[in-house]
Amino acid sequence: xDKPALYAFMSHARYGVVASLAADxxxxxxxxxxxxxxxxxxxxDTLKTTRKYANLTARPAxxxxxxxxxxxxxQVDGAAFEPAGADLEQARAAYFSVWPDGRERLSWAGMxxxxxxxxxxxxxxxxxxxxxxxxxxxxx
Numbered sequence: 001x002d003k004p005a006l007y008a009f010m011s012h013a014r015y016g017v018v019a020s021l022a023a024d025x026x027x028x029x030x031x032x033x034x035x036x037x038x039x040x041x042x043x044x045d046t047l048k049t050t051r052k053y054a055n056l057t058a059r060p061a062x063x064x065x066x067x068x069x070x071x072x073x074x075q076v077d078g079a080a081f082e083p084a085g086a087d088l089e090q091a092r093a094a095y096f097s098v099w100p101d102g103r104e105r106l107s108w109a110g111m112x113x114x115x116x117x118x119x120x121x122x123x124x125x126x127x128x129x130x131x132x133x134x135x136x137x138x139x140x
Contacts, residue, residue: 001123001136003039006136010066012068013034015031015066015067016031016044016067017029018064020059028055037090042066042116043095043115045095046113046114047108056114061078070126074122074124075121075124076116077118077119079117081115119138120136121135123136
């Protein structure tokens, strides 16, 4: 799949599970509302008081699973970061296009956005015949 086809497929997802590692190596996961950028970055908002924020800012390596109707999923391994400047504005624009109510949450104390940049991806669509399964890697 090329990038526009991946974006079209991934942008069906509104939720994902983010898996991160705590300081003691314990795996932790959380459901988040997501938006996908045309560069295939996964954007979500979170509070700075959450476990995922502490985990991802200290240890950016993470996994995200996206899903939507039927048996269509995208598994992503990547690195999370807290964008700033123009990157933050682009991330927020993508996020607010999917989650307009996210603008209201900006008034919450400690609200921020995180971005997961994919390094590896497994795209699966069991709803089509033949089944589509593709694995992709992305350069650093």
